Amino acid sequence: MTSFSGYLPYAFALIIAIPFLVLLRQFVFTYIRLKEQEIRLLTVKSNSENKAQSYERMVLFLERMKPSNIVQRFDKELAVHEFIFLTEKAISEEFEYNSSQQLYITKNSWKNIVDSKNAVIDLLHTTYEGLKGDANLEEFKTIFIMNYINGEDYISATIEDLRREILIIA
Structure with missing residues (x-):
């Protein structure tokens, strides 16, 4: 027997x-x-912060794209067509830089941002075509701003939509 x-x-x-x-x-x-x-x-929390930063960056982009801010960007000695080229290039580069923000912004807001960018570029070209090359840069800038003021303020409307959305998200 084994002992336990x-x-x-x-x-x-x-x-x-x-x-x-x-x-x-x-x-x-x-x-x-x-x-x-x-x-x-x-x-x-990180995702919410990314969304908030995206909305901030896109509002900043839209503010910089307002004609009143665009006309102050470049040298006053440029020809009108040079100003248009440089402005369009600057808008496109800044837009491309911020294009990743569409991951955090609703599709409708992103569409409004793209439409605003395209509308400003179109306004540059239509203003230039309306002058038929007869104006200097200061006259062009004045007419460009006046055309924007007399038209729909799509940039401010887009910014206001972004503000409403960020309040809903927060």
Whole structure:
């Protein structure tokens, strides 16, 4: 017959270790669950911050695209066609730089931003075509601003839509 007395120290150690192992297991699983929640919260917070920054960047882009701000950008000694070329290039480059922001902005707002950009570029060209090359740069800038003022203020409308959207998101 085998004596169980040789196994008593192992049994005693096992009886004492099991509750500690259960508590340790519970602690590890709770810690992992809390870390996962923290990561989810940080992701949501980060995503909200990205959205807010996207809206801010696009409002800044639209503000810079307003004709009253565009006419101040380049040297007064340029020819009208040079001014148009440089302005269109600057708008396109800034738009391309900000194009990744469409990931965080609604499709409708992005469409309005693209439409505003295209409308400003079209206004540059139609103003130039209306002058038939007879004006200097200062006259062109004045007529360009007046054409914008007399038309629909699509940039301000787009900015206002972006403001409404960010309030809904926040």
